[in-house]
Amino acid sequence: MVRFLFFIAVSGLQAAFGQTPKERYGGLAVGSSFYTLRDPTVSPLTYRGNPVLIGLSYEKRKSRSFSGWSLTGDLGKLHSKNATALRPMQSTVYRADLFYNHNRWLSDESDRWRWFLGGAWRWHNSIRVTEQNDTGMISFLIANSLEATGGVERTVRLGRKSARLSWMGELPLLSHVIRPSYLNLYNYIDPQNDFLGERLKDARIVTLNRFPALLSTTRLTYPIAGENQLRLTYEWSFYQYDRPFPATIGRHSLSVQLLIRL
């Protein structure tokens, strides 16, 4: 593991400083997500729903590497299948992810399949507000992860233009995870309560086996006028965490992104 992290770090430094910039893009994404949430701090039942997705990004492609920042978020309501008009069984999801990745190309631009490998940092914030739970209405999972990334890209012909089809996978190697306490309640009856301090006390540093958070991103990037690009992205993410109760979250999202050449 240490050798692997060292390889990623060296590759990243080489890629960052050993070449000239090629392309820079700023992006704006909109789309929709589909959630499957099984979190006993929210409900004994599985909740599903389709929050709205929005995102901002900045990315850079060079001859030997590419990197980028993104800030994406979901906002929307999830329900149990047992919900009715009179029993809403509803939770509102707020997700915000700040993500930085740096990848190095492992093969030449001329290759049909162009593989890459790199590292990333993801700050995942997922807050669920479930009003029927009264004082236990706010549940969350906040994770800061150092990740390994890898994937492949190839050029495909779409009409008269060449588009790029790519897939990237993410695996969190080391994560700092914050979850609610056993009761999903903070010590609000102490006049000197410290909400943040209490949460940090509940936090754990965990490896992949304790926090399997997988993320797969498939993108089709199509050139449009003025060297700008249009991108269709399908993202699938999945994670499990066992504190204070085993929680499982699956998420699919489909978004369209306009990339402006900077």
Add this chain to the structure above:
Amino acid sequence: MKALKLSLFLLVFGFLTGCEQVFIEKDPPNTPEKNFDVLWTTLKERYSFFAYKHIDWDSVYAVYRPRVTPQTTERELWNLMSDMLDVLRDGHVNLRSEFDLYYYNWYIDAPANFDRHLLDKSYWRDTERTGRMVNTLLKNGTVGYIYYGSFIQPITDAQLDYLADKFAGAQGVIIDIRNNEGGNPINGFRLGRRLADQRRHVYTTLYKNGPGPNDFTAPDEAYLEPSGKPLPKKVVILTNRTVYSAANFFTAMMKAFPGVTVVGDRTGGGGGSPVGWELPNGWSFNFSSSITYLPDGFIIENGVEPDLRVDQTEEDRLRGRDTLLERALSLF
């Protein structure tokens, strides 16, 4: 090489299609039996007062569970669950649906000790409403009086500053929290800091932190210290049995201060932090999840005893006098 490519393809395909459903546990069935079991089990694992109240929750199961069958109607299940929850004698335990609300009525058998009409007529004619605090100076302007009827209604530091100035020359202040069923404890802390003489240990709390009967957090000692423009340090707090939850915590907290006298009836209690969850059928419920005790070890779940026990008398009522308030005024 082919095998490697195939493996990679399968890995990528797995990522692309998503297979999280395999890992997600199936929902519990929405049957009368399962709903009952979820309620009973949740309380067994997370309710904090079984030992304090000497309740054998397993025996409660043995009494009620056999009465739940697949044919049990919703209303029958509701009544049965309500009966079972009544065993806990806890106002922080409730069950909520679109057609009814179950809660334990902790004050019904106690004297009311509060007559709003009488207060309006005899004491509140010349009052100000500073935020949610009805206030005036009584006893020829020598004693401040604040009525604060619900900790759900927030109070601000600016309002308390105004009252501190208003009562600056008074001998003391009466804080009337009768019929205050609680709300946000922060409001009690805000008021308490103006009444505190120095930093004092006010109570200690243990939270459930696991499913076992003895799974509790380490004791958390709560301290209150003075802050902001002070109110007079000689304080009388008026209570009745309806005083509950955050108002019960406020009374408990103020007992740590030597200049404070509690007058009236024992408070109703509510000494556990309530927390909520839901059942597979969509009913929600709350329950107590912590234990709080005073520095002398007294658990406040069933209320805080007054220093001077006083009830409203019929004779005083007929004369338009509030017995508890008059007793409080006699202390100045």
